[in-house]
Amino acid sequence: MNAISTATTSSVPRLLVTTSPHIQSGLSASRVMWDVNLAMLPALVMAIHNFGLRAALVIGLSVAGAVAAEFLIQKFLLQKPSTLSDGSAVVTGILLAFCVPAALPLWVAFVGGFVAIALGKQAYGGLGQNIFNPAHVARAVLLASWPVYMTTWLKPGQGYGIADAVTTATPLGLLKETARDAQLMGKITAEGGNLISYVMEKLQITFSDLFLGINFSGSLGETSKLALIIGGIYLLIRGHISWHGPVAMTATVFAGAFIVGGSFNYALFHLLTGGLIIGALFMITDMVTSPMTNKGHLLFGFGCGAITLLIRLKGGYPEGVCYSILIMNAFVPLIDKFMIPKRFGTSSQETVS
């Protein structure tokens, strides 16, 4: 199949013979992956804008770890030709760095990148075979192994030094902390305020800050929603992602938060904080670990959004995007089994007898 044979004839030597189709869209795995890298550029710029050289180093070391794992495992363990140039290890490295705080020690970032590829991807058989999102597998490993590093949030706009750097709370972290403190909640209500305005006042941020990704802390790549959306729109235009998953996930969180919190501000706060937007645009749209049909993406996105909200509201962690996606990744084979297109010619309709 697709075997290439050549034939010699009297008139024309060596004609190429393949079975049809004889043309191809020109799309390739590496073009998709490098497009994803390009789409992450605006968020990368914002990460460096917020956290300076440290951000660049964390991202660089994470990518280096991922690339090193891909190269070493393919070359020495599997002894297969290297697929480094397809850019998928770089994507994983950047995505992981986008999900960690700027204060992460550089060697931890390197370990994270290495784990993402070694444990999250190559252990399953390489590109296309892994069940779970490699960047999120690594993030889960890092969070379990170095919980303090993974929850130390630097205030944006500081220099490289860590020793004297000022730390702060993330908006979702403060939200959880405040909501848990019954005494404080009682006080806020008594003063006629509400939870969201209290958190935003305390952090001195506005919704536009949350959208643009300035003046507050969070994981490197998740802060600027504007930058992420620019990247997402690029991927949408290039046809590498569909709107179904992202819209389902964000709409689920927004609608769920609106029902639970009862206010537009509360829902908007959930929409614009944490890793929801990066998760919806860059994580659940990962081709390998998401369903294959648009219908499947709707269900997958809904599941990710619902679990995210469940963790945020009822779980121990302030943020649930990472785990929600990992949990839903496990359901992808099941979703793919049932969310399939309708076969042409299987509608029940009367035929001429």
Next chain:
Amino acid sequence: MLEPKSFSGGLHPPDLKATADKTIVNLPIPAKVILHVSQHIGAPAKPTQKITDKVVCGQCIAEPGGFVSAPVHATISGTVIGAGNFMHPFGVPSPAIVIERSPDVPEPTYTTEDGLSLPAEEIKKRIQQSGVVGLGGATFPTHVKLSPPETKHIDTIILNGVECEPALTADHRLMLEEPDRIINGLKLIMKVLNSEKGIIGIEMNKPDAIALFNEKFKNEKNLSVQPLEVKYPQGGEKQLIYACLGREIPSGKLPMDVGVVVQNVASAAAISDAVNLQKPLMERVVTLAGNCAAKPGNYRVRIGTPVGDFIEMAGGLKADIPLKKVIMGGPMMGFALFDLNVPIIKGTSGVLCWDETQAKVPVQTACLRCGSCIRACPMGLLPQQMKQLVDHKKWEKVDQIGMLDCIECGCCAYACPAGLPLVQTFKLGKKNVMAERKKSAASKG
């Protein structure tokens, strides 16, 4: 004008129709023709000639081998110089009759009569005797389509003027230059099948053809043009019927099961000649294109002309660009030729002479589970899963998920970013599945 209609799935390969404005040129009569007895779907025709026999142009040289079969006619006058196995364009040796031309024998002449005044049975008989088959590429014998069981009424005839394959323009030119033959053919088919409605489906990238037929149909109550979205495979029989009428052919059934018969526009023109002139199918319009063709265009050529001779007569190859691949048909479903000594057959819609850059083969990488193949499939199948099942020889499972519904349009492989041989795998897999079906039926019976 009507709103363009369409189907779901499919994709937009590049148009490549650089010869759309090239008027049909009649090529000279070839010195030699190779006429395969198997140029249609169904039983091969039975040759009636032997070496040294003299034949005249239009003479039947192979009788139909059954009901689902078609006769083959001499397309030049001369002497039979070969009978036996010759290379078929499909890449297998196959029985054929080779005729060398005697230039002194005059070309036959035909007298016109009004076919529409003939009884339906006579029309059908003339079509059958003329060896008309589907000229869009599938080459199904036309008279079989015109003989549905008495219980099935065919209310609508659809002429396929879609020509959704990239690079091909033969049907487009025929529609522009000889619309009256096509319309006459349509009316003849409608008469045979006693149908109420005739539709010509044309893609929106041929606005001139749509306008022309709209003009021609101004005073025709039963005939209409259906503009269609430019999308591949809009000209697939099932997709075309769905787009034009909203009728979905059930899996494993035929167009007649939903009251429709589809014919290619070139077939309709051939039907007109077969009935009005009693002229057998001896020539067709072929698009010559590709970077290596010196004079790309649309050429009317005798069936049986060796491809190499056809290219020579139609302006030859460019001397400075090395030929890499020759495709008979279109880029999506045509087949690559091993050899230019094979002949033009009844189903040859195009000859594409490609150089190195056009003949690029995609690099195969790992499946990304991106779902492009699923979105592209016009039959709503799961190509990615089907390939896995075929690779693991799970014939029963792959049959269950509908592989036999695959129309081999090639959308999945075209769309695959990993360059995987999807449709290529299914072509082989379908044969195995059919063999398995037979085996299990035999063991049960």
